[in-house]
Amino acid sequence: MPTRNMIEAINDAHRVMMARDPDIVVFGEDVGYFGGVFRATAGLQQEFGKERCFDAPISEGGIVGTAVGMAAYGLKPVIEIQFADYIYPGYDQIVSEVARMRYRTAGEWTMPMVIRSPYGGGIFGGQTHSQSPEALFTHVAGLKVVIPSTPHDAKGLLIAAIEDPDPVLFFEPKRIYNGPFDGHHDKPVKPWSKHADSEVPDGHYTVPLGKARIVRPGNDLTVLAYGTMVHVALAAVEENGIDAEVIDLRTLLPLDIDTIEESVRKTGRCLVVQEATRTSGFVSELVTLVQERCFYHLEAPVGRVTGWDTPYPHAYEWIYFPGPIRMKQALEKVMAD
Amino acid sequence: MDIPSSDPRRNAPRLALHVPEPAYRPGDAPDFSNVTVPPAGSAPRPDSSAPARDTHPLVDHLVRVLDEDGRAVGPWDPRLSPDTMRKMLADMVTVRVFDDRMYRAQRQGKTSFYMKCTGEEAIAVAAATALDSEDMCFPTYRQQGLLVARGYPLVDMMCQIYSNAGDKLHGRQLPIMYSDKPHGFFSISGNLGTQYPQAVGWAMASAIKGDSRIAMGWIGEGATAEGDFHSALTFAAVYQAPVILAVVNNQWAISSFSGIAGSEQATFAARAVGYGVAGMRVDGNDALAVYAAVRWASERARANAGPTLIEFFTYRAEGHSTSDDPTGYRPAGEAQAWPLGDPVERLKAHLIGLGEWDEERHAALVKQADAGVRAAQKAAEAQGILPGQGFDRIGSMFEDVYADTPWHLAEQRDTALGEARTYLGRDAS
Numbered sequence: 070m071p072t073r074n075m076i077e078a079i080n081d082a083h084r085v086m087m088a089r090d091p092d093i094v095v096f097g098e099d100v101g102y103f104g105g106v107f108r109a110t111a112g113l114q115q116e117f118g119k120e121r122c123f124d125a126p127i128s129e130g131g132i133v134g135t136a137v138g139m140a141a142y143g144l145k146p147v148i149e150i151q152f153a154d155y156i157y158p159g160y161d162q163i164v165s166e167v168a169r170m171r172y173r174t175a176g177e178w179t180m181p182m183v184i185r186s187p188y189g190g191g192i193f194g195g196q197t198h199s200q201s202p203e204a205l206f207t208h209v210a211g212l213k214v215v216i217p218s219t220p221h222d223a224k225g226l227l228i229a230a231i232e233d234p235d236p237v238l239f240f241e242p243k244r245i246y247n248g249p250f251d252g253h254h255d256k257p258v259k260p261w262s263k264h265a266d267s268e269v270p271d272g273h274y275t276v277p278l279g280k281a282r283i284v285r286p287g288n289d290l291t292v293l294a295y296g297t298m299v300h301v302a303l304a305a306v307e308e309n310g311i312d313a314e315v316i317d318l319r320t321l322l323p324l325d326i327d328t329i330e331e332s333v334r335k336t337g338r339c340l341v342v343q344e345a346t347r348t349s350g351f352v353s354e355l356v357t358l359v360q361e362r363c364f365y366h367l368e369a370p371v372g373r374v375t376g377w378d379t380p381y382p383h384a385y386e387w388i389y390f391p392g393p394i395r396m397k398q399a400l401e402k403v404m405a406d
Numbered sequence: 407m408d409i410p411s412s413d414p415r416r417n418a419p420r421l422a423l424h425v426p427e428p429a430y431r432p433g434d435a436p437d438f439s440n441v442t443v444p445p446a447g448s449a450p451r452p453d454s455s456a457p458a459r460d461t462h463p464l465v466d467h468l469v470r471v472l473d474e475d476g477r478a479v480g481p482w483d484p485r486l487s488p489d490t491m492r493k494m495l496a497d498m499v500t501v502r503v504f505d506d507r508m509y510r511a512q513r514q515g516k517t518s519f520y521m522k523c524t525g526e527e528a529i530a531v532a533a534a535t536a537l538d539s540e541d542m543c544f545p546t547y548r549q550q551g552l553l554v555a556r557g558y559p560l561v562d563m564m565c566q567i568y569s570n571a572g573d574k575l576h577g578r579q580l581p582i583m584y585s586d587k588p589h590g591f592f593s594i595s596g597n598l599g600t601q602y603p604q605a606v607g608w609a610m611a612s613a614i615k616g617d618s619r620i621a622m623g624w625i626g627e628g629a630t631a632e633g634d635f636h637s638a639l640t641f642a643a644v645y646q647a648p649v650i651l652a653v654v655n656n657q658w659a660i661s662s663f664s665g666i667a668g669s670e671q672a673t674f675a676a677r678a679v680g681y682g683v684a685g686m687r688v689d690g691n692d693a694l695a696v697y698a699a700v701r702w703a704s705e706r707a708r709a710n711a712g713p714t715l716i717e718f719f720t721y722r723a724e725g726h727s728t729s730d731d732p733t734g735y736r737p738a739g740e741a742q743a744w745p746l747g748d749p750v751e752r753l754k755a756h757l758i759g760l761g762e763w764d765e766e767r768h769a770a771l772v773k774q775a776d777a778g779v780r781a782a783q784k785a786a787e788a789q790g791i792l793p794g795q796g797f798d799r800i801g802s803m804f805e806d807v808y809a810d811t812p813w814h815l816a817e818q819r820d821t822a823l824g825e826a827r828t829y830l831g832r833d834a835s
Contacts, residue, residue, distance in 0.1 A: 094614060120614045126644055131603050131637025138544070138607025138621070141592060144614065158633065165597045166604070172806045174585045174593045175576045179809070210807050234809040279812070323812035 073269040074261040075246045078220035079109045079185075082227035083147065085273050087117050093231065094139060095122040097132055097149030097185075106151060107187055107246060129159035136182050137166050146182045147231060153188035153240060154200045167236045168211030180236045183227070187243035188216075189297055189344050190381050191250065191390050199381035201296075201345035206238045207322045207354065213237045213278060214321040218245065218299040219266030222319060225276030233278060242296035242344075250297055251304030252392035281325035283332070287314035290403060291332040293355055294342040295321065298374075298391065302342050305396030311404060313340075321351055326358065333363040340372040340403050344391055347375040369406030372399045426665030432733060436743040443745050446473035446692075447480020454705040458678070458712060464686035465675035468719060471694040476755035484536075484698040488762035494535050494693050495753050495763070496771055497555045498527040502750060503775040504550070504560060507783055508567055512581075512728045516791040517567050519581050523548040525691065525723030525741060528749035529624075529654055531555045532696035537622060537704055542612075544592045544605035544623040547582050548654065556589045560782035570790030576802050577795055599625055599632030602651065606641045609649035609707070620707040622650040622700070627674050627717075628659025628667045635677075639715065643681040648707035650700060651715045653677075654690065656722035661735040675717035683713045690720030691746040693753045719746070800826050800834045 073081060087093050095110055101124035104111030113122040125132045129150055136146035150156045156163070163184065170180045190199030206214050213235055217223035223241065230237035244250050248260045261267035285303060290313040294302040299317045306313040314332050318324065333339045339359050341352035356371045374391050382389055430437060449469045452460040471478050478485075486494075505522040512520040523530070530551025537543070543552050553563060565572030567581035575585060585593035592608075595601060605623025612619050625635060630653055642649050653674040657664050667674075678685020684706060688699045696718065703714035723741035725732045757763030804811060804819035811819070826834035 094611075126637070126640045128633075128637040128640055130633050131606075131641050134600065134603025134634055134637060135607030135610060135641050137600075138604035138609070139611040139614075141604065142542075142608045142611035142615075144611045161597055162600060162603070162634075166595060166600050170593065171809070173575065173578050173583075175574060175578065176806050177574070177585055177587050178593055213808070323808075323814065326813060 070268040070270060072262045072267040073220045073224075074248070074267065075217070075220045075223045075241065076107055076109055078224040078269045079227055079241065080111055081269065082224040082231070083110060083113055084116065086228055086231045087113065087121060089273065090145060092143065093121070093145045093147060095147045095149070096125045098125055098127055098151045100124060100149050105149060107243065109185070109241075110149065129155050129157075130162055133159035133162035133167065133184065137162060137170070137180065140180045140182050141178050145231065148182065148184055150184060150186040152194075152198050153186040153202050154197045156186055156202060160205070163206070163212070163238075164209050168209045171235070172211060179234060181234050183230045183237045183239050185227075185239045185241060187246070188240040189242045189244055190376075190386060191244035191254070191297065193383065193386060194381070195383035196380040201343065201376070203238070203240055203321060204345060204349060204351045207351050211236070212322065214240070215278060215319065216240045216242065216296045216321065217319065218242065218296055218317050219264075220261055220269050221266045222276050222282070224269050225274050226278065226319060228273060229275040229278050232275065237278070240296070244297045245300060249300045252301035252390065252396070253304070254387050254390070254392070276319070278320045279323040279325055281319055281328040282317045283314060283328065284317045285313070285315040287312045287336065289313060289336055290338040290340060290400070291316060291329070291336045292340045292342060293318060293329060293352070295319065296344065298342045298344055301392060301396060305393055305400060308393065309397055309400050311400055313400070324358075326362070329355070329359065330362050333359050334366045337366055337368040338403050339363070339367070340374065340399055342374040342391065342396070344376055346378050347373070348378050350375055369403050372403040374399045426663070426670050428663040428665065428736070430737045432735065432737055434737045436737040436740040438743055438745045441745055444468050444470065446470040447482070449480065449482060451481035451702070454702045455709050455711040458682055458684040461684040461686055462679050465673055465678055466687070468687050468689055469695050469699055470689040470692055471698060472692045472752050472756055476752065476759045478694055478756060482695060482698040484694055484701060486694065486697065488757065488760065490535065491753065491757055492763065494531050494555075494697070495750070495757060496775070497531045497551060498693070498750050498753065499771055500775045500779070501527045501531065501551045501554050503772070503779045504554065504563070507779050508564070509728065511567070511783070515793065516787070517569070517581050518792055519728055520567065521547050521582050521727045522724045523550060525744070525748065526654065526656055526720050527551050528693040528696050528753070529652070529690045529718045529720060532693040533622065533652070533700045536697045536700035538619070540590060540619050541704070542590045542592065542605075542608050542619065542621045544601040544608070544621060545594060546601070546624050546626055546654070547594050548626075549624055550582065550584070553584060553586065553589060553591055556591070558586055558589045558591070560779060561785045564782055564786035565789055568786060568789070568791045569795050570786065570792070571798065572786065572789035576799075598629035599634035601625070602634050602638035603641060605651065606638045606647045606649050609647040610641070610645055613645075613648055618708065620648040620650065620704060622652065624652045624654055626659060627653055627655035627657075627664050627669065628662060630674055630677065631667050639677065639681040639683065642713040643683050646710065646712045648710065649713045650703040650707060651713060653715065653717045654720065655717050656720050658722045658726065658732070658736065660726045660730060673717060675715060678715035681715075683715055685715040687717045687719055689746050690718030691744075691749040691752060693749055694756070721746070798835070
């Protein structure tokens, strides 16, 4: 089976779907001739033509707004916001228009689109190229929010997102575009080609939205993570010799509550992990859900690992990034309580 | 704050901020002497496929067809048949009667809110007449005339206003925020300006698919300050989208006059120049000028000659909405003093001048429109009014958030139905 890194997997998902569905159009800043600053759309314009894959003006509001009109026409836009940090000029269109169109028109107009965007830190991007804004979207009724952590899932989830009848925010953890990252910034990063999850089948397949993956089975603790943090969590669990069950949520909204509940009831302990700033983050929702549903099975308070409530710094990136030290302390605390 | 005398900049002239103010406020006599109204027929009419720059003299002019005597003059006269003009007049009268009835319904407590378009009826009705029926419209809340002109049932409009059992939007939208795909009327948003890039996107999609349909979007002059206005113009210009973008300059954005949106230094039509798209300023109270401009722009779009920005120069004769009291911020009698007159009266005078209409027929038309609107109101109210709604299908509140209802919404629905059961003392659906 061919191996692909996450960018190649995402590129392949586009290619497979554009060949299958002539109504798919792909656009965004630099995505056309050049294939995107991360190369996720490389070759698509050459293969499918300028009318199906094209560069957009630097106007995120315009990109999302015109995508709304295209979806209303009957096309299926798959748009790229170059960095998730740039999504805010398009926020009104996403939140007030894309998310609510099905609802406010009682299904007369729907918004079957995918908004892709590289997100997260660990790439020396400073405070405007490192943010994790997923909680701003999981708070919005009508959106789905998907975050892959492997090339295999990235392709399968993106195809599922494109086929989904609802609008999907597809956040790509750019720190792991080229290889899994365990949080040890001072050690060499392994390429995806040496990882089992880089086996990405050719052609069409899907990874269903709303279904989490148990990455590592365990009995003593449940770790809930997504994106880059899945790899950080796995490494921390193994380095600290804890028999933890690590769950990759894959889809934050709708959430796979059954898998979470079953695991926490089994292990009795839970640690939630996100790269984003702490206050009102998505993991706060996870803590509440676990507390509401598994309270009498819990042996300890649910732990939380996050970024800090500061903008993302450039010079102190590895102090900000939730890495092995923060993971170790949190694991020990949840296990000790 | 005074600058201390030790400040090295003490001898520099003090800067001052300019905050625009309208020339007149409540208590003043309305005066529009600052509004330049060129003679009808004086605007040149470039070919619809001419380069955009050929239209740019029109951004500071005013395309007018009907003169002070009700005659159609000049190169923009669309030479419409009397039947077409009578249909436009009937639609404009219907809109006005409809507005009055629904305004009254709001005052009677039958619904929460209403927005009239008095004085602006020509902008929607004449545009709808000039477009093909399959072209897609991305309107604001003051284009109810599009639906009327395209034959959308008044009863359906009213059911939406009442959020009643006949409301196809299931009571989810404010009154007047209609949506109807078959009549080419896109869902209205309360966030201003969002429909503008959407119109461009729809037009781009039509071009991508090799379709022949075009799109038209409307925005108020106040909302041109939104980023969406500028992104829409950028995309329209970059991709030469087959779209018509209208700015309805009715002088007032709630209580803020058009100067607050930037009208003092340049017309809204002049925004077209910087984007390199065709642009013109049109008398919005002149149904024939509105028709001619939209027809011209639609020919241009259909010929892949590019988008057009049209400023419709008009006046909001009534309050912004039923929640607004315009006597608090503008002189009484401004609407009557508006130098471009009343669009209904002007079209009526034109038809009478042609011998194609008379006062008796007009009185009969108003009576007929009134009867039709009353009958529709009766039929709509038979399906409920807003204060009586809310308990018949509570479960529907949780539908259409997604194509399929996810677990968390299903749980919340069941909880809500439980609350309703407690409140009502019976099962709710």
